[in-house]
Amino acid sequence: MDIRISSDFLTGLLFCGLGAVAIIIGSDYPIGTAARMGAGYFPLLVSSGLILLGGVLIIRSFVTETEEVGSIDIRPLALLIGSILLFGLLIEDWGFPVAGLAVVIGARIAGRQYKPLETILLAVGLVGFCLVLFSYGLGLHLPATHLW
Structure with a gap:
């Protein structure tokens, strides 16, 4: 049998691997029944x-017949991982608004069609929505939101 390295094949392996790891990690938790989970x-x-x-x-x-896996573009991958790491570094000291802006802007810059004004509006809108939803709507404490 000829195994073609296609995007479907690699995605399937990734999903199976993630599912198996999650089952192994969660095996210590009690499962219960459908009526009493x-x-x-x-x-x-x-x-x-x-x-x-x-x-x-x-x-x-x-x-x-699925498409073969081509070359991997490192730029978007590096920008996404970098913006997530930056969020983790900024959240404690600078608070959610600054960290949220950093992650949204970093993720948007990773795309091919980056427009600065659209990105700033999107970032401010998403961070504002999250602040209203989590801080005021759900009553959760987000780091350093009291500074704003």
Whole structure:
């Protein structure tokens, strides 16, 4: 059998691997029953769904003609990972508004069609919505939101 390295095949392997790791990590939690769910019930359900979806993608990669995996563009990957790391570094000292702006702007710059005004409006709108939703709507404390 000829195994083609296609995007469906690699995505299926990724989903199966993530699902298996989540099941292993969550195996210490009590599962319970459908009527009385334990802490491990939902993670087991989601992880099983990931494995099932991954299996379907792997089978589909053998049955249908899928596109081959091409070269990987490092720039968007580095910008996304960098903006997430920057969020983690900024959240404690600078607070959620600054960290949120950094992650949204970093993620938007990673795209091909970057427009500065659109990016700033999107970042301010998303951070404002999250502040209203989490701080005021749900009553959660976000780091350093009292400074604003």
